[in-house]
Amino acid sequence: MPCWARSRSRAAGVSRDEPAPPPQADRPPAHRGARRRRAGAVPVRAHRRKRRDGRAAVHPPPHRRRRHHRAGGLRGRPRAARAHPALRGDPEGRGDAVRGCGCRDPRASQAGLDAGAPRPRAARPAARRGGGTDERRRAAGARGDQRIPRRRAGLPRRRDGALRQRRARRPGPCAAPGGVRAGAVSLPPEFALIARHFRPLAGEGALDLADDAAVLDIPAGRRLVIAADAMVEGVHYLPDNPPDSVGKKLLRVNLSDLAAMGAAPLGYLMTTTFARGIADDWIAGFVRGLAEDQRAFGLGVLGGDTAATPGPTCLSLTILGTVAPGAVLTRAGAQVGDEIWVSGTIGDGALGLRVLQGSLPGDTGGHLARRYRLPEPRLALGQAIAGLAHAGMDVSDGLVQDLGHLCRAGGCGAEIEAALVPLSLPARALVGADPALLPVVLTGGDDYELLFAAAAGDAAAVLARAAAAGVPVTRIGRFVPGKPEVAVRGLDGTPLALSRGGWSHF
Numbered sequence: 416m417p418c419w420a421r422s423r424s425r426a427a428g429v430s431r432d433e434p435a436p437p438p439q440a441d442r443p444p445a446h447r448g449a450r451r452r453r454a455g456a457v458p459v460r461a462h463r464r465k466r467r468d469g470r471a472a473v474h475p476p477p478h479r480r481r482r483h484h485r486a487g488g489l490r491g492r493p494r495a496a497r498a499h500p501a502l503r504g505d506p507e508g509r510g511d512a513v514r515g516c517g518c519r520d521p522r523a524s525q526a527g528l529d530a531g532a533p534r535p536r537a538a539r540p541a542a543r544r545g546g547g548t549d550e551r552r553r554a555a556g557a558r559g560d561q562r563i564p565r566r567r568a569g570l571p572r573r574r575d576g577a578l579r580q581r582r583a584r585r586p587g588p589c590a591a592p593g594g595v596r597a598g599a600v601s602l603p604p605e606f607a608l609i610a611r612h613f614r615p616l617a618g619e620g621a622l623d624l625a626d627d628a629a630v631l632d633i634p635a636g637r638r639l640v641i642a643a644d645a646m647v648e649g650v651h652y653l654p655d656n657p658p659d660s661v662g663k664k665l666l667r668v669n670l671s672d673l674a675a676m677g678a679a680p681l682g683y684l685m686t687t688t689f690a691r692g693i694a695d696d697w698i699a700g701f702v703r704g705l706a707e708d709q710r711a712f713g714l715g716v717l718g719g720d721t722a723a724t725p726g727p728t729c730l731s732l733t734i735l736g737t738v739a740p741g742a743v744l745t746r747a748g749a750q751v752g753d754e755i756w757v758s759g760t761i762g763d764g765a766l767g768l769r770v771l772q773g774s775l776p777g778d779t780g781g782h783l784a785r786r787y788r789l790p791e792p793r794l795a796l797g798q799a800i801a802g803l804a805h806a807g808m809d810v811s812d813g814l815v816q817d818l819g820h821l822c823r824a825g826g827c828g829a830e831i832e833a834a835l836v837p838l839s840l841p842a843r844a845l846v847g848a849d850p851a852l853l854p855v856v857l858t859g860g861d862d863y864e865l866l867f868a869a870a871a872g873d874a875a876a877v878l879a880r881a882a883a884a885g886v887p888v889t890r891i892g893r894f895v896p897g898k899p900e901v902a903v904r905g906l907d908g909t910p911l912a913l914s915r916g917g918w919s920h921f
């Protein structure tokens with residue numbers, strides 16, 4: 416029997432072939448409400464039909480005859496009727512309400528339902544089957560219950576004998592707002608999705624992703640740091656990017672914001688709005704990437720939200736971190752005369768995107784594409800330079816545009832030399848072959864490197880701390896008096912005119 420049918424009959428207390436439910440006191444309130452109904456009475460409208468010969472037809476109730484889910488994706492899915500496994504204290508979160516039907520229908524797994532092996536069903540003694548006496552019928556009617564009929568009609572037919580579609584049932588008087596029938600505990604498939612995919616990612620304080628919010632302690636003597644960044648399919652990542660890389664990138668771009676503040680990771684919240692009909696495999700891959708990076712960076716998910724959309728997938732992550740008081744790195748504080756430093760190499764992500772889009776050749780070894788898909792959050796460096804750097808941020812929109820933020824926050828201008836901007840070997844080769852790619856490097860974004868200001872006299876200390884953190888850093892210019900503008904000197908030493916400084920969403 417499909418899972419939805421099994422669940423529905425249980426919620427109604429119509430356990431035909433299973434042991435009696437646990438005592439009422441052990442059950443969550445929603446379950447208790449369902450339990451109050453007598454055997455045979457369920458909050459489902461009975462389908463009373465006469466056979467074509469006019470006599471009542473005897474059929475099993477509809478839910479016992481269904482074998483397969485009706486539709487794929489996240490739509491048309493079964494209504495499960497048992498309490499949320501979290502409410503029942505199911506440690507694996509795989510209670511029957513969220514268990515698959517066992518029919519191995521790929522559409523079931525697409526909906527996040529576990530298509531596990533069907534369970535053998537034992538016959539229930541006749542004495543314990545739901546009654547059908549007049550007295551019970553009357554009592555059920557008085558309570559307003561709808562009853563599973565003993566008699567069932569055949570399929571609806573037109574006069575000429577052709578099958579016709581049964582008209583959609585209108586919500587009856589017992590329907591609650593939102594379509595959930597009073598007395599029934601329905602769980603839509605996102606709960607199965609959460610239990611199966613996200614619960615294993617739960618970190619300390621997440622309360623197993625089974626409560627309304629997470630509760631966590633901030634380590635003594637630390638300050639909380641919070642940032643959020645979203646990624647939209649087709650805007651921040653390509654639809655054919657491997658899903659594990661999308662999960663990792665989502666976490667890493669947020670970790671990069673913590674790095675920019677000199678903070679260490681604590682945990683994160685995540686809101687996933689999946690394109691309707693997204694493959695379960697995609698979500699599994701996305702979660703696999705998150706799981707790997709959670710281990711690598713030492714944090715876990717604390718909660719979030721799940722929705723589906725007719726539009727593209729939108730993933731939003733809110734990251735929490737901590738920092739020692741006095742060691743917060745902010746965008747404000749750059750001073751005239753400070754040197755401008757950048758970590759790693761610049762332009763790889765932007766060039767990698769163009770390689771993946773097929774508009775650029777030459778990424779032997781896939782370095783640029785990898786850098787686009789998997790930025791490296793510079794957490795150790797951020798913490799190492801905090802207290803020494805005057806100001807800092809991470810480069811996501813483009814080096815020139817983001818440097819402008821440091822200028823505005825510091826009340827000064829900046830001058831950088833393109834020739835000093837550190838490039839990877841593949842990027843150097845591409846720009847060498849086509850100097851028109853230099854603006855892509857300087858303004859393309861997707862770098863997730865740290866950009867910071869430090870006093871000229873502190874250069875040796877910066878280099879030492881960066882070396883200790885294992886991250887290369889390079890001086891590319893200095894802050895100058897004047898308007899908060901960024902002047903770029905091109906490879907030939909002359910001013911480079913750029914049509915834009917970086918990425919804009921609008």
Ligand SMILES: Nc1ncnc2c1ncn2[C@@H]1O[C@H](COP(=O)(O)OP(=O)(O)O)[C@@H](O)[C@H]1O
Pocket residue numbers: 642643644672811
């Ligand atoms: N929708 C929003 N609601 C509230 N704050 C926002 C919103 N979008 C951006 N911000 C804030 O504006 C600032 C700049 O955002 P952004 O350019 O996205 O920073 P970053 O590059 O570090 O992600 C940040 O402090 C961010 O928290």
Ligand SMILES: Cc1ncc(C[n+]2csc(CCOP(=O)(O)OP(=O)(O)O)c2C)c(N)n1
Pocket residue numbers: 644645649650651652653668768811812813859860861918
């Ligand atoms: C498919 C695709 N097209 C274009 C880009 C380029 N791009 C999109 S958003 C963005 C800037 C970073 O995203 P944003 O939402 O501004 O992040 P934040 O600055 O808030 O960290 C860049 C460079 C991309 N990463 N992927």
Ligand SMILES: [Mg+2]
Pocket residue numbers: 643644645
């Ligand atoms: Mg942002």
